[in-house]
Amino acid sequence: MKINPVKNPKKPDYPDLNELSKKKKSKKLVAFLAALASFATTLTGCQVQGDVAYEGVAMPPVETEEQLAGDVALDGAVAIETCEVDLMGETAVDTVFINQYQFGEDGKWIFSSVITDEENDIEYLLDDGRRIKFYSGDLLIVSGATPDEVFDSEGYGEYIKLYPDMVFPDDKVFYTADGETILIPEYNNHYVVFPKKEDEEIVTLAGDVVYEPEIAGGMMIETSEE
Amino acid sequence: MNMTLYLTMDCNLACTYCYQSNNESSCEDAFCKGKTITKETARAAVDLSVKKCDDRTGICFFGGEPLLCKDVLYDLMEYCGKIAKTGHKFSFKLVTNGLLLDENFMRFANENKIMVALSHDGLMQDDCRLTKDKKGTLDALSPKIDLLLKYQPDSVVLVTVDPSCVKKLSESVKYLFNKGFKNVAITPRYAEICPWDDDSFSVLSDEFQKLSEIYVEKTLNGDDFTLASFDVKIRDYITGGKRVGKGCRLGEKQVCVMPDGKIYPCQQFIEDEYFMGDVYSGIIKEKLDYIKEIRKPTPVVCDDCGLKERCRYSCACLNKQCTGNIGDISPFQCGFERLQISCADKAAEILYKKGNTKFLKKQYGEFYNLIEI
Numbered sequence: 001m002k003i004n005p006v007k008n009p010k011k012p013d014y015p016d017l018n019e020l021s022k023k024k025k026s027k028k029l030v031a032f033l034a035a036l037a038s039f040a041t042t043l044t045g046c047q048v049q050g051d052v053a054y055e056g057v058a059m060p061p062v063e064t065e066e067q068l069a070g071d072v073a074l075d076g077a078v079a080i081e082t083c084e085v086d087l088m089g090e091t092a093v094d095t096v097f098i099n100q101y102q103f104g105e106d107g108k109w110i111f112s113s114v115i116t117d118e119e120n121d122i123e124y125l126l127d128d129g130r131r132i133k134f135y136s137g138d139l140l141i142v143s144g145a146t147p148d149e150v151f152d153s154e155g156y157g158e159y160i161k162l163y164p165d166m167v168f169p170d171d172k173v174f175y176t177a178d179g180e181t182i183l184i185p186e187y188n189n190h191y192v193v194f195p196k197k198e199d200e201e202i203v204t205l206a207g208d209v210v211y212e213p214e215i216a217g218g219m220m221i222e223t224s225e226e
Numbered sequence: 227m228n229m230t231l232y233l234t235m236d237c238n239l240a241c242t243y244c245y246q247s248n249n250e251s252s253c254e255d256a257f258c259k260g261k262t263i264t265k266e267t268a269r270a271a272v273d274l275s276v277k278k279c280d281d282r283t284g285i286c287f288f289g290g291e292p293l294l295c296k297d298v299l300y301d302l303m304e305y306c307g308k309i310a311k312t313g314h315k316f317s318f319k320l321v322t323n324g325l326l327l328d329e330n331f332m333r334f335a336n337e338n339k340i341m342v343a344l345s346h347d348g349l350m351q352d353d354c355r356l357t358k359d360k361k362g363t364l365d366a367l368s369p370k371i372d373l374l375l376k377y378q379p380d381s382v383v384l385v386t387v388d389p390s391c392v393k394k395l396s397e398s399v400k401y402l403f404n405k406g407f408k409n410v411a412i413t414p415r416y417a418e419i420c421p422w423d424d425d426s427f428s429v430l431s432d433e434f435q436k437l438s439e440i441y442v443e444k445t446l447n448g449d450d451f452t453l454a455s456f457d458v459k460i461r462d463y464i465t466g467g468k469r470v471g472k473g474c475r476l477g478e479k480q481v482c483v484m485p486d487g488k489i490y491p492c493q494q495f496i497e498d499e500y501f502m503g504d505v506y507s508g509i510i511k512e513k514l515d516y517i518k519e520i521r522k523p524t525p526v527v528c529d530d531c532g533l534k535e536r537c538r539y540s541c542a543c544l545n546k547q548c549t550g551n552i553g554d555i556s557p558f559q560c561g562f563e564r565l566q567i568s569c570a571d572k573a574a575e576i577l578y579k580k581g582n583t584k585f586l587k588k589q590y591g592e593f594y595n596l597i598e599i
Contacts, residue, residue: 001422001423001424001427001557001560001561002561003556004560004564005530005531005560006531006532006533007530008532012571012574012575013571013575013579014463014464014571014574014575016465016466017464017465017466017590
């Protein structure tokens with residue numbers, strides 16, 4: 001036995017996340033649009049535009065309104081699509097993977113995320129100086145915005161609003177600023193909720209988000225309305 | 227704050243590879259001073275953590291055999307329960323050899339959310355994990371495993387493999403999976419005087435090839451399981467070494483509290499040089515700074531290695547255990563890391579090529595759909 005540094009190891013024949021992320025934008029876009037179109041059809045019966053363009057894309061598990069109600073992960077919500085976001089704010093230090101997008105019964109947008117990082121030390125510093133800790137397996141909920149406000153004009157699901165008045169409830173039952181009650185399935189005992197301020201005007205997030213692709217493909221995420 | 231809390235240094239087993247019982251100098255010093263923790267010292271450890279950290283305390287009950295101190299454990303859990311009402315969060319783990327597990331304790335563990343991990347070597351159990359009168363414990367532990375898994379089906383089993391019985395490794399892992407464990411972690415026996423030679427390492431390599439086949443087979447069967455040597459290495463590759471990249475956080479991520487209340491950075495560092503304080507007067511800042519300073523050196527020889535993002539070369543504990551120096555990796559450790567990576571990749575490549583859904587979902591998680599599209 002001897003120490004044997006491997007200068008040029010054989011690259012494994014399965015992809016890492018960097019390789020996947022190169023493909024993700026185009027695929028994610030069509031997947032999301034397909035999901036959104038399907039959802040719109042489900043709720044309103046409206047014509048799905050560009051069906052053909054989405055051919056072959058995995059569709060969300062939503063077929064009927066009954067199923068929408070029955071498939072709930074959150075109360076009155078259904079998982080739509082998976083996606084990924086880099087939290088690259090001023091002191092954000094790690095990557096958060098969004099596990100699923102969800103729509104509330106009232107058409108409001110709910111966003112949830114499960115952090116998959118294995119180290120329990122992700123921190124995010126808000127503009128007001130508060131430091132938020134995320135732990136492995138945390139479930140993050142952003143609620144109170146509509147899909148248009150969460151997604152930019154291209155339909156990417158990467159622009160996330162972090163509201164400064166986030167609360168850290170101990171219970172599984174959360175109340176959003178809209179008065180909506182959300183029942184969260186227990187996940188690793190930790191929850192963080194991002195409710196919208198009651199008197200806060202919804203703004204288009206595309207205008208708030210600073211996209212800095214050179215920072216590891218990440219996003220600068222605004223954390224206040226200023 | 228996360229702490230490994232040594233409830234006692236006493237044990238009801240006399241495992242042949244136990245680094246505690248074999249470490250005479252340590253035993254004279256910290257290991258055996260105050261062999262069993264008092265309720266007051268245990269509470270003081272919790273108090274220190276609550277005072278020191280913002281909102282969370284993680285406690286791993288360790289020993290010796292921690293279940294020899296159930297009275298202290300029950301008392302401390304009650305104490306933590308009271309503190310938890312103030313909003314402080316706790317998480318609990320316990321590592322046991324299993325002999326003292328019973329229905330009452332398992333009910334208590336579940337009620338108090340104590341994750342119980344079992345140290346068990348599978349079919350190698352009777353080679354190394356012996357009673358003090360040198361009797362095997364495999365048969366005695368069989369019903370204990372059933373009991374543990376009845377209450378905690380996701381419990382982790384920690385396997386230590388000794389060169390003397392390494393040829394039984396793959397069959398041992400099979401045995402443990404067949405007993406119902408879903409999560410198996412394997413650690414070779416480490417020691418400063420390396421117990422592994424070329425012959426035993428060759429057998430270890432053969433056994434890991436077999437484990438690679440077991441990993442593939444179980445995944446294809448659709449089983450929910452983790453085999454840490456494989457899953458960690460695959461995950462490290464897929465995520466670009468994010469976990470490893472953070473390096474060793476000796477003394478920072480967690481501390482080790484001995485029965486006498488003294489604090490050290492890790493159980494491999496129970497020496498005066500690494501003493502960090504005690505549960506009554508707290509962690510001494512200068513000592514912590516010293517620990518942070520000395521943990522920095524990583525093996526120079528690894529600088530150019532293309533596998534370092536998947537390797538534990540920077541683990542101060544492992545290096546100290548194997549070489550006596552934090553900054554030196556041992557030849558065995560280097561070989562073992564390469565072996566795990568090679569076998570993990572072999573299994574992953576087979577499963578990826580097959581487009582196995584179980585594998586893709588397990589390893590790529592939320593990115594699974596991107597592969598599917």
